[in-house]
Amino acid sequence: MGDAALRYFLEVVRSGSIAEASVRLNVAASAISRQIAKLEAELGSPLFERRSRGMVPSAAGELLAQHARRTLLGEEQVVSEIRRLRGLERGLVRVGCTEGFATDFMPEAIGMFRHTYPGIAFDMRVAAPQAVTRMVREGEIDIGLTFGFMPDASVQVEFGGSAPLMALVGLDHPLANRPWVTIADIAAFPLGLPAKDTTARQLFDLVCGAEGIAVEPMLTTNYMSGLWRFAETGGGVTVTGRITVLSRIWRFHVVALPLRSKTSNERRYEIQSMLGRTLPDAARAFVFHLRRHLEQLDRPGDQPLGLRS
Structure with a gap:
């Protein structure tokens, strides 16, 4: 299975249609259809179910999607390891968080991190708590900072704390x-x-x-x-x-x-990463930075807070 076929396949999974995947990838819809047909012939199983609301992965498609995400993210890891020889001079960290973290906490944490590693760029997405976890699980982001009621077994919880x-x-x-x-x-x-x-x-x-x-x-x-x-x-x-x-x-x-x-x-807050994935060095360093920042911020106590505290 080629990388191009896997990328096309994953985009159809994300978007729910070949037409939408074609727009997002800037690739002809016919080329995407051919690659998916080749994958189905190679695996001997249909990868999608055609429903009124679009294309939905079959059971085989879900398994292939898990494999494809790890394969493509593994390639990013190889690139990261090569860059490691030069230190954290360049790289991209993809983060996702809820609005509660996006307004002040995350931009401040990114700014402080870049004082030490100015060559590291960030892509920050803001979404509802469950959507952040989904993006982590599907490999759309490297790190998620979100809220939940209990640890989610579908992702790796790097750090967490109470959020009453x-x-x-x-x-x-x-x-x-x-x-x-x-x-x-x-x-x-x-x-x-x-x-x-x-x-x-x-x-x-x-x-x-x-x-x-x-x-x-x-x-x-x-x-x-x-x-x-x-x-x-x-x-x-x-x-x-x-x-x-x-x-x-x-x-x-x-x-x-x-x-x-x-x-x-x-309720809890959590730093999440993809289960079973080794994070690139820049993302791993940022997880450590976030954890330290949260530990410093989250002082214990049950007291009023504000201008009079």
């Missing part, structure tokens, strides 16, 4: 001087909540369900900075993870209050 929820309020809010709050406390005020595909929202909904409290948010958005500004201007209360608070609270006039409940500590 905190409530954000403006400096003049009636709750601002509390040492901590409960769901019942914040439910009495207008709420701004993140979108339902975020682990912060999912955990918040679980806590509400466990405590038998129904809430109706006045604002729902997938834009985190908007929620912080909502709290800062006195619009109401919002919730986010402590690790996010620690990385960016200095930018806002808000107070972050620990959210007390039986289940508020069940």
Whole structure:
């Protein structure tokens, strides 16, 4: 199986159609069809199922996709090892993270890393937590920094820590001087909540369900900075993870209050890489850098955070 055939095959898996893969690869659709036909003839099995929503890998296709990802990433590793002879002078690290890390933490970490290794470039993608893990699993990115409820067995967890929820309020809010709050406390005020595909929202909904409290948010958005500004201007209360608070609270006039409940500590943050893959040197060095940065940032404690802390 040639590299070109595997690359064409993987792009059809990602895009769900030969036509879309043709556009992305800038290769004629007929050439992609021929390569896939050759792969199917060579393996003696169909690699795709044609459905109304596009081309979906068959069981054989899923196995080949796993092999192809590791094969192509292995070639990148060879290139990396050759560059290793010259040190970390050049290279590309592909990272993915949630918006909570993308606004401040990740750009700062990249900037600090490049002070030491100025020849290393970065490609940063921002997505929902589950999408970050999927990109790691499928080899679209080298490193993922995301949130979850338990370690994911489909990826390698390089490092992780607790990401309990905190409530954000403006400096003049009636709750601002509390040492901590409960769901019942914040439910009495207008709420701004993140979108339902975020682990912060999912955990918040679980806590509400466990405590038998129904809430109706006045604002729902997938834009985190908007929620912080909502709290800062006195619009109401919002919730986010402590690790996010620690990385960016200095930018806002808000107070972050620990959210007390039986289940508020069940969320985690994780640095993830592809299971079974040896990372290129630049990516490995950046994992170490991220871990050290998180260890320095994530100080223990259950105290309010903000301008008065």
